[in-house]
Amino acid sequence: MHTQLCAIKGSRDGLVVTISDASQFAAVLDALEQQLIASESFFQGSTAKLMVRQGSLSAEQLDAIERLINRYGMHLDRRPPNWGLAPNREPQDSEEKGAVEDNTLLVKRTIRSGQRLHYDGNVVVMGDVNPGAEIVCTGDILVLGSLRGVAHAGAEGKIDAIVFAFRLEPTQLRIAHLISRAPDEKLPQPQGPEIARVVGDRIQLSVYNH
Amino acid sequence: MGKVIVITSGKGGVGKTTTTANLGTGLAALGQKVCLVDTDIGLRNLDVVMGLENRIVYDLLHVVEGQCRLRQALIKDKQFGDRLVLLPAPQTREKDAVTPEQMKALTEELREEYDFVLLDSPAGIEHGFKNAVAGADTAIVVTTPEIAAVRDADRIIGLLEAAELYDPQLIINRVRPNMVRRGDMMSISDIDDILAIDILGVVPDDQDIIVSTNKGEPIVTDPKSKAGQAYRNIARRLLGEEVPLMNLQERKMMHWFKRLLSGEAQ
Numbered sequence: 001m002h003t004q005l006c007a008i009k010g011s012r013d014g015l016v017v018t019i020s021d022a023s024q025f026a027a028v029l030d031a032l033e034q035q036l037i038a039s040e041s042f043f044q045g046s047t048a049k050l051m052v053r054q055g056s057l058s059a060e061q062l063d064a065i066e067r068l069i070n071r072y073g074m075h076l077d078r079r080p081p082n083w084g085l086a087p088n089r090e091p092q093d094s095e096e097k098g099a100v101e102d103n104t105l106l107v108k109r110t111i112r113s114g115q116r117l118h119y120d121g122n123v124v125v126m127g128d129v130n131p132g133a134e135i136v137c138t139g140d141i142l143v144l145g146s147l148r149g150v151a152h153a154g155a156e157g158k159i160d161a162i163v164f165a166f167r168l169e170p171t172q173l174r175i176a177h178l179i180s181r182a183p184d185e186k187l188p189q190p191q192g193p194e195i196a197r198v199v200g201d202r203i204q205l206s207v208y209n210h
Numbered sequence: 211m212g213k214v215i216v217i218t219s220g221k222g223g224v225g226k227t228t229t230t231a232n233l234g235t236g237l238a239a240l241g242q243k244v245c246l247v248d249t250d251i252g253l254r255n256l257d258v259v260m261g262l263e264n265r266i267v268y269d270l271l272h273v274v275e276g277q278c279r280l281r282q283a284l285i286k287d288k289q290f291g292d293r294l295v296l297l298p299a300p301q302t303r304e305k306d307a308v309t310p311e312q313m314k315a316l317t318e319e320l321r322e323e324y325d326f327v328l329l330d331s332p333a334g335i336e337h338g339f340k341n342a343v344a345g346a347d348t349a350i351v352v353t354t355p356e357i358a359a360v361r362d363a364d365r366i367i368g369l370l371e372a373a374e375l376y377d378p379q380l381i382i383n384r385v386r387p388n389m390v391r392r393g394d395m396m397s398i399s400d401i402d403d404i405l406a407i408d409i410l411g412v413v414p415d416d417q418d419i420i421v422s423t424n425k426g427e428p429i430v431t432d433p434k435s436k437a438g439q440a441y442r443n444i445a446r447r448l449l450g451e452e453v454p455l456m457n458l459q460e461r462k463m464m465h466w467f468k469r470l471l472s473g474e475a476q
Contacts, residue, residue, distance in 0.1 A: 110406065112368035113361050130364050130404055148404070 006031040008039065008048065015048040017069070021120070022055030029064060036072040044073035054103075054120070103139070111135065111149065131171055140164070150174070159198050168194040168205060178203050212243075212321040215328055215448075216346035216375075220362030222333030224354045225383040225413075228423060230330040231259045232430040232438075233350075236445030237326050238287065238294035239431065245284065245324040247297045247317075249342040250332035251308060254299035261288060261426020262296055271300040274312040280319060289431070295324075305337045310344035317345030326448070335369055343370065349378035350410060355385055355396040360404055367407060379410035381444065386415045387458040411444035413437050414458050 005028045007018045019028050036043070048069060050062075057065070066076040103121025111117060111125060113132030122139035125147075133149035135141055140162050141153045147165035152174035154161025159176045169189070172181045173196055180203040193208040217230045227250075234246045247270065248256035257263045268283035280297075287294035297320075300307070320327045331342035343349065349370050353363040363380070370378050382401060389395035398412060416437035422429040430441040436458070443453045 113364040115368050128404075128406070132361050132365065146403075 004031070006035060008032075008035050008043065015043065015046050015074075017048050017050050017065075019050070019052045019057075020054060022052050022057050022061070025057070025061055029068065032065065033068060036068070036074075047075040047077050049077045105137075110145070113149075129165075129170075143168075161197075163196040164193065164208065166193050168196065173203055175203050212323075212325045212327055213348070214317045214321055214346045215326065215348050215350055216331050216343050217328060217350045217352060218331035218339065218342060218366055218370075219333065219352040219359070220335060220366040221353075221359045224352050224359050226333070226352050227256050227259050227330055228419060228428075229350070229352050229381060229383065229413075229441075230256060230328050231428045232441040233445055233448065234294060234326070234328050235260075235287070235290070235428040236430040236441050237448065238290040239442075240445055240449060242293070242325040242449070243323070244294050244326045244328065245297065245320050246295070247320070247327060247329045248299040249308075249313070249329050249338065251299045251303055251305045251338060251341075252301065253332065254301050256330050257285070257296060257298045259423050259426065260296055260428070262298075263426075266298050269298045269300040270316070271303055271307055273297070274308055274316060280316075305332070305341070308341055310340055313341045313344040315345075335365065339366075339369070340373075343373050343375060346375060349375045350381055351378050351405075351407070352381045352383055353401065353405075354383050355390070355398075355401060357396070360396065360401055364405055367405065377408065379408045380405060381410050382412045384415040385412055385458060409455075410447055411440055412455055412458065413440040413444075 005020055005024060009016055009018060017032065022028065050065065062078070069076050103119075105119045105121060105123050107117065107123065107125045108127065110127035111129045111133040113130050116134045117123065117136070119137040121137060122141070123135055123137045124142045124144070125135070126144045128145040129135060129143055129147045129149040129151065131148045134152075135149070136152040136155050138154065138156045138158060141151050141164070143165035145165070146167040147163070147170050149170065150172045151163050151170050153163045154176040155174075157176050161175050163170075163173060163175065167190055170182065172179065175196065175198050178198060178201065194205050195208045196203055196205045198204070217226050217233070219226050230246055234244045238244045246256060246260070248254045249270070250256070251271070257266060262285050265285045268278040270283070272278045273280050273283045284295040284297055286292060287296070317327055317329070329342050329346055332338035351363050351366055351370075353359045367378055382398060385398070386395055390397045398409070402409065414436050416429070416435060418432065418435050419429050419437055422432065429435050429438040430445070432438045436456075439456060443456060446453050
């Protein structure tokens with residue numbers, strides 16, 4: 001699931017440097033430099049705008065990018081491109097640490113033993129999560145099937161994250177920094193969909209009532 | 211053009227080699243031309259189970275390295291002769307002596323001549339497994355009704371998908387109906403619940419398998435054996451025949467099978 005951290009592309013709006021995830025800033029800077037080196041003097045003298053797909057950049061980070069771009073003979077236009085997100089907008093309340101944007105990944109298959117899924121956002125699985133499989137994400141986890149593997153919701157500290165499954169029988173359940181595991185003795189099988197959430201300082205399972 | 215089927219499991223000791231030997235023999239008995247390939251380089255044993263160990267001169271590695279012609283390395287079966295041949299694995303080399311590309315070329319050549327090419331995969335998920343699946347069109351996953359084996363089978367199904375081998379079929383080996391009935395062993399529906407792939411067959415636990423393996427005569431040719439009957443049924447299913455899963459003694463089991471067959475157990 002390797003995505004390009006950084007890309008330089010031409011658009012109607014001129015040259016745009018797109019950063020896919022600002023939280024990995026050091027890697028982004030590396031990737032950008034690689035791109036600039038690879039393009040040699042192709043972009044020299046041109047002006048580029050900056051677009052950030054996920055997260056946001058601090059003023060210092062923006063300066064660092066400008067210095068880098070300048071070093072390769074380009075200029076940075078700090079005004080946002082006409083489309084997409086502004087690079088230098090202030091982080092809003094909803095973007096405080098641990099909060100999740102409306103990113104949701106839909107997985108239309110069963111996740112089997114040995115397969116791991118990491119995602120920045122919510123995950124919906126249309127299938128089962130088998131024993132030995134693992135889902136880690138920063139938002140909620142919904143399994144439209146049996147969840148028997150390991151699930152970690154709110155992995156970056158989102159304490160109000162939930163885990164939902166038609167059959168919730170996980171090996172281990174984690175929400176934010178809390179961990180709970182299946183009891184060693186056999187439990188009666190759940191009769192219907194269940195939901196796990198943090199109540200006090202414990203993860204609590206309850207029957208899902210809509 | 212023949213079919214190339216890899217027989218794999220992840221976990222060792224669940225009966226991959228026994229299954230390969232019996233399905234190959236069963237298919238040959240049904241008039242098919244079959245080639246068995248032992249891809250377990252360094253730990254071969256398909257030749258032993260087939261009772262052909264003493265005939266080995268050349269092996270798979272000699273073929274891919276061009277030290278002999280393919281035909282020279284193929285060992286004819288004692289009973290079926292030309293219709294059932296074995297390409298043995300080298301015993302003295304490491305698994306990485308062969309590459310997936312070489313395996314692909316080899317299976318392409320074999321499928322020209324044979325109706326079925328059965329690849330006996332080594333246990334594990336490393337180089338040997340990758341070699342075994344490289345040239346296959348489809349896969350048969352073997353498991354036993356144990357949690358560890360089912361877990362590994364699940365892992366293997368995921369890896370097969372990654373290798374673009376979709377819709378593998380499952381053989382559940384060494385089922386003990388009495389233990390299942392008492393609730394001491396995973397039932398077929400328990401396994402189906404987790405793995406959720408087509409069940410190609412269920413083979414009952416049978417002590418005679420050990421005897422037949424030691425003798426080097428696959429049990430599929432023994433008309434009295436229940437396990438042999440199970441393998442004969444699987445061979446017929448591989449040829450596209452509709453054969454119901456057999457009754458493993460208990461009425462309750464029969465009920466499960468009926469449910470399975472009618473698709474209710476989904």
